[in-house]
Amino acid sequence: MKLYPNYFLLTVFLLVSGCSSTPWVKPYERANLADPIMSFNRDPVSSSYMAHVYEAREGSRGAGVAGGGGCGCN
Amino acid sequence: MAVVVVVTNTASKALLLLLLLSLYLVDINAAVLPEDRADALFHSYDGGGVEITGPSILVRKGFGDSVSATINHYVDNVSSASIDVLTTASPYSESRDENSIAVDYLHDNTIMSVALTESVESDFDASTFSINFSQDMFGDLTTVNMGFALGDNIVGQNGNSSFNEQATTRNYRLSVSQVITKNMIMAFAFETISDEGFLNNPYRSVRYLDPTTPVQYSFQAEVYPGTRSGNALAVRARYYLQHRAAIHGGYRIYSDSWGISANTFELGYTLPFRTNWILETSVRYYDQSKADFYSDLFPFQDAQNFLARDKELSSFNSLTLGAGVSYELDNKTWRTFKRGSLNFHYDYIQFDYDDFRDLTQSGSVGNEPLYSFNAGVIRAFASLWF
Numbered sequence: 251m252k253l254y255p256n257y258f259l260l261t262v263f264l265l266v267s268g269c270s271s272t273p274w275v276k277p278y279e280r281a282n283l284a285d286p287i288m289s290f291n292r293d294p295v296s297s298s299y300m301a302h303v304y305e306a307r308e309g310s311r312g313a314g315v316a317g318g319g320g321c322g323c324n
Numbered sequence: 325m326a327v328v329v330v331v332t333n334t335a336s337k338a339l340l341l342l343l344l345l346s347l348y349l350v351d352i353n354a355a356v357l358p359e360d361r362a363d364a365l366f367h368s369y370d371g372g373g374v375e376i377t378g379p380s381i382l383v384r385k386g387f388g389d390s391v392s393a394t395i396n397h398y399v400d401n402v403s404s405a406s407i408d409v410l411t412t413a414s415p416y417s418e419s420r421d422e423n424s425i426a427v428d429y430l431h432d433n434t435i436m437s438v439a440l441t442e443s444v445e446s447d448f449d450a451s452t453f454s455i456n457f458s459q460d461m462f463g464d465l466t467t468v469n470m471g472f473a474l475g476d477n478i479v480g481q482n483g484n485s486s487f488n489e490q491a492t493t494r495n496y497r498l499s500v501s502q503v504i505t506k507n508m509i510m511a512f513a514f515e516t517i518s519d520e521g522f523l524n525n526p527y528r529s530v531r532y533l534d535p536t537t538p539v540q541y542s543f544q545a546e547v548y549p550g551t552r553s554g555n556a557l558a559v560r561a562r563y564y565l566q567h568r569a570a571i572h573g574g575y576r577i578y579s580d581s582w583g584i585s586a587n588t589f590e591l592g593y594t595l596p597f598r599t600n601w602i603l604e605t606s607v608r609y610y611d612q613s614k615a616d617f618y619s620d621l622f623p624f625q626d627a628q629n630f631l632a633r634d635k636e637l638s639s640f641n642s643l644t645l646g647a648g649v650s651y652e653l654d655n656k657t658w659r660t661f662k663r664g665s666l667n668f669h670y671d672y673i674q675f676d677y678d679d680f681r682d683l684t685q686s687g688s689v690g691n692e693p694l695y696s697f698n699a700g701v702i703r704a705f706a707s708l709w710f
Contacts, residue, residue, distance in 0.1 A: 273463030279506040282564040287594045287602065290501070290511055290560060290572075295363040295382040295396070296669065296703050303369060303701055307675070309612050309637050310578035310586035312495070312515035312556030 355460045357392040371699020373405040390430045398422040433460040447480040471497040491521030507564040518553040530633040532622040540689040554580030570594040583616035604648040611641035639678040646671040662709040671701040
C-alpha cells in the first residue's frame with residue numbers, strides 16, 4: 251500500500267509529461283492534419299442537416315459530429 | 325469517488341514536484357476560432373411518401389480576436405403522405421422554422437460557447453440553450469469538449485386547441501479529439517440524454533386485435549413513459565493517405581431506458597482531384613432493436629401500461645450510400661473573398677423494418693408485408709470564407 255502513491259504519481263507524470271511538453275507530432279509535422287479534408291466537421295451547415303435527417307427517423311441519438319434541433323419528422 | 329494521494333516518502337515528493345513542473349511546462353499554443361464564413365444550403369428529402377425541402381443559411385463572423393458569432397436560419401417545408409399518415413390520418417403540409425444564434429469566446433487555449441435555438445411548428449415549439457467548453461492541451465495534440473444543453477418543448481395538436489403538453493430534454497456531452505500520428509486523428513464522444521414530460525407523438529396510434537371489426541383490428545392512442553434516458557458512445561478516425569486523400573471511419577453504440585439499443589457504422593473516402601475538385605463517397609449502416617413497449621399488433625385494447633407502434637421505435641436497419649462533389653473557388657476567382665466552394669451531395673437511404681407491417685398492403689391480420697422504403701437526400705450548398 252505504501253508504494254501506491256508512487257505508482258499513481260509516476261503514471262500521472264508520464265501521461266502529462268509524455269503528452270505535453272514534447273508532443274510526439276511536432277507542429278511542423280501537422281500539415282496533413284491541417285488539410286480541410288481531415289476535418290471531422292468541414293461544413294457544419296451540411297453535417298448538421300444530415301444529423302437531423304437521421305435523428306428524426308431513428309430511435310437513437312447523441313454523440314454525433316453535429317447537433318440538430320426540433321422535429322419536422324412525421 | 326475521490327482519489328486521495330498521500331505523499332509518504334521522498335520519492336513521492338520528487339514525483340509530485342516533477343508532475344507540477346510538467347504541468348507548468350505544458351506547451352500552450354492558443355486555440356483559434358473558426359474562420360469567418362457564410363453558407364447557403366438547399367436541402368431536399370424525398371422518401372416514404374414524405375417530401376421535405378428548404379433552405380439553411382449560416383453566417384459566422386468574428387469580432388476582434390476573441391469573439392466569433394454564428395446565426396443560422398433553417399426551414400423545413402413538409403408535405404407528408406407517410407405510411408403513418410396513410411394508415412391513420414390524412415396527408416398534410418406544414419413548415420418548421422428554426423433560428424439559432426451562438427457566440428464563441430476565446431481565452432488562451434479555451435473556447436467557451438453559448439447557443440440558443442428556437443424551432444417553431446404549428447404544433448411543436450422547441451427552445452434549446454447550450455453551453456460548451458473546448459480546451460486544447462498537451463501541445464495541441466488533444467482537444468477536450470464538455471457541453472450541456474437544456475431543451476424545452478411545447479407539444480400541441482392541430483385541431484385540438486386544448487391539447488398542450490411539455491417536455492424537457494437535457495444533454496450532457498464529453499468528447500476528446502486526439503492526434504495519433506502526423507497522418508491520423510481520432511475522436512471519442514460520449515453523450516447522455518434525458519427526457520422528461522410528454523414524449524409521444526400525439527397523432528400516432530397503436531393497433532390491437534379486434535374481432536368485431538371487418539379488418540380484425542382497431543387503433544388506440546399511443547402511451548409512452550414520461551421519462552427516458554439514453555447513452556451514446558462514439559469513436560471516429562480519419563487517416564490521411566498519400567497524394568492528398570483521406571479515409572474516415574466511425575462506430576457508435578447507443579442504448580436507453582426504453583430498451584432500444586443501436587449500432588452505427590460509417591466509412592468514407594475523400595479524394596481531391598485536378599486542382600479545385602473534391603470527390604466524397606460514404607457508406608453508413610445502422611441497426612436498432614425495438615423499444616420494450618413496441619408492438620406492431622397488441623393482443624387487445626390497453627394490453628399494457630405503455631404502448632407504441634411508432635416505426636422509429638421498432639427493430640429496423642438502414643443503409644446509406646452517399647456521394648458528393650465540391651468545386652473550390654480560390655481567391656483568384658473571387659477577389660472579394662478568401663475562398664469559396666460549390667457543393668452537391670446525394671445520399672440514398674434504404675430502410676428495412678423487422679416488425680413494422682405495411683397496412684396499405686393486403687394480408688391476414690398480423691401477416692401483412694413488412695414495411696420498407698427508400699429515400700433520396702440532396703444537399704446543394706455554396707460556402708464563402710471572408
